[in-house]
Amino acid sequence: MLLAVFVYLPLAQNLAFSTQEWDIYSGTSEFVGLENYEKLLGDAVFWSALANNGLYALLSIAFQVAGALVLAAMIESLRSMRWRKALRAIYFVPSAISLTVAGLLFYFIYEPNLGMLNHLLEAVGLGALTQPWLGQESTAMVGIIAMSQWQGFGYSTLLFAVAIQRIPSELYEAAAIDGIGPVRRFLHVTVPLVREMTGLMVIVTISGAFQVFNEVMVMTSGGPNNSTQVLATWLYRSGFVRNDFGYAAAIATVIFVVTLIVALGQLWYTKRRRVDF
């Protein structure tokens, strides 16, 4: 019952509202059919936001799935338990920081005049590479995504480390006896046996990439010139800044459809790719 009231009813209402034009001041509304969805098709910022979500997903898969898996394998291959524990903790620490705090932290790191990054580049003789990282369209989105990778990388690594620990050590010992090197052990033992976790991480990563909001709002609010808008921030701006709540509801429907597809994929994947030892 609670699920129906707090999840399904709002979703159904959102779908209904996306077919209306609302005036929050007078409380009046007008049925406009699919007009808000037609408007989506011709809205350049919507498509740019969708592309930014896509870029976010791609880079997150590269760093937080592929990169995290490699790092987890390297950490778990260390002989020293003490080092393994220490490294897991070190990489996990950024994940314990809230996205809002991390976003603010990186905002100041990227600040063009006072920020640490530009000062660091100048200190090592790379002054030519200094940029107003969040202040220009060409680097702002990548800057935000980089912060997000820093923040989420350790968490993914920890999950992969747990998955690797579940692999029976006899398999690695047998491979070593057969003279198989660490790279091939990773490719032929680790990767296949953590595929369940990998699949799950890919799906969670894509789903998360289409729900990004906090870091963008904190670091750029979608600017400059809407270059860092993602679907959730464009939804927010359409509703709360442009007073176009019907259109915001249409964007929300798109986000819902995308995340629903990914969630269904997750269900399907976890049923089919279960790994048993």
Place this chain on the structure above:
Amino acid sequence: MRRNRTIPLAATAAAALIALTACGGGAAEPAADVTAEPVYEGKLSLLTKFAGEPLETYFDDLATAYEAEHPEVEIELIQETDQSIKDKTKTLTASGALPDVYFTWAGDWAENFVGGGLAADLTDLIAPGTEWGDRFGKASLSAFEYDGKFYGVPLYNNGKFMGYSKAAFAEAGVEVPTNFDELIDSCGPLREAGYEPIAFGNKDGWPALHYLQQLFAYNVPSDVLHADFDPETAEWTDPGYVRSLEQFKTLVNECTDSGSGTNGVLYTTAQEALAGGRAAMYYQEVLEFDTVTVEDAKLSTEDFGIFPLPAPADAAGDPNAVEGSPEGYLINAKSPQAALAADFMKFVTEPENAKTLSSSPYGQPSTVIGAVTEETSSKAVFEGITQVNEASQLVVWLDTITVPEVADAWLAGGEAIISGSSTPEEVLESVRAANADAK
């Protein structure tokens, strides 16, 4: 990858908000009778824009004093910042939960509440010639006048001026510029003297619009400019707009250290650059004057001067216009406590309280006649308000006088001009497209 699930599903949030709209908005409720005798009991809610130091205590103290006078009354304060109050107000509006009294800017922002029947008509109480209305200058009251009716309680005046360090100017050997070209020419010597000529941060988008609106007032004939604020009559084709955008770009490139990267700098970082003695100038509101000369600032009150953004020599608009407007409060037309709300706002604008507002540490120049004097206010605030009062016209902020779609196009356009990703013509094209959508 772990993701915060509190914000999304966005669908749920938007739906919840709009669902609340359906519940709260548009219900036929009796209009508030602000002229009734107030009943001094119950809770009165107030949404302010005074969150944070040093402003927060102003309404705290007033609420305490009012509650002491009327023990059966409880004042509930909801204090927000300049940035957060926009979202808060819209959320409360959409959910039909507007407080009894709430902050407003002049222009389209206030007009939305008036048009939606959410602002009580205060004409009988506050129109010029009434006992309460005579406390204020007519221009302050007119800022919230719609169709001959008065809706707002103006609390303080505001205007935008270039604040500067007299010491930096003396060191660089430059005089206060009298036209826009002289302003640009002063930047070289100031930079050579070791200062950032003009500190500027545009992370939030609106600071650029403050420059632009003042330049529009100078470069665009007044009748054209005011016609362009209304989507029904707007054309946005006057050549003064392109000229203003080009002048703005020149200022950003020639006079700021961050140049095309200014979109990555916070407004407050720029403010601190002037206060900290690193910058020579900073374009700011009267409300900020006392902030750049606070106790621990390197800039002293004696060293701090102001001048209007200099007009271009052959500008086609009004060279004596000043950008700014009063800010004030509306009384919820659906409030059952409307008469009490009006009584509380009368208390807030009593001359003594108005003087307190105008004095340090608040430094908010009250709209109440006689509240801003050389004794009650800092020299700069007094000078700024004097210039506001003497201006040929006050031009309201670009992002509150235009409809939201057009304001948003200007916000993106200002950022695009700074970063160099759009030409002035392209920005105007996007504004015209937004205006067409808004019609």
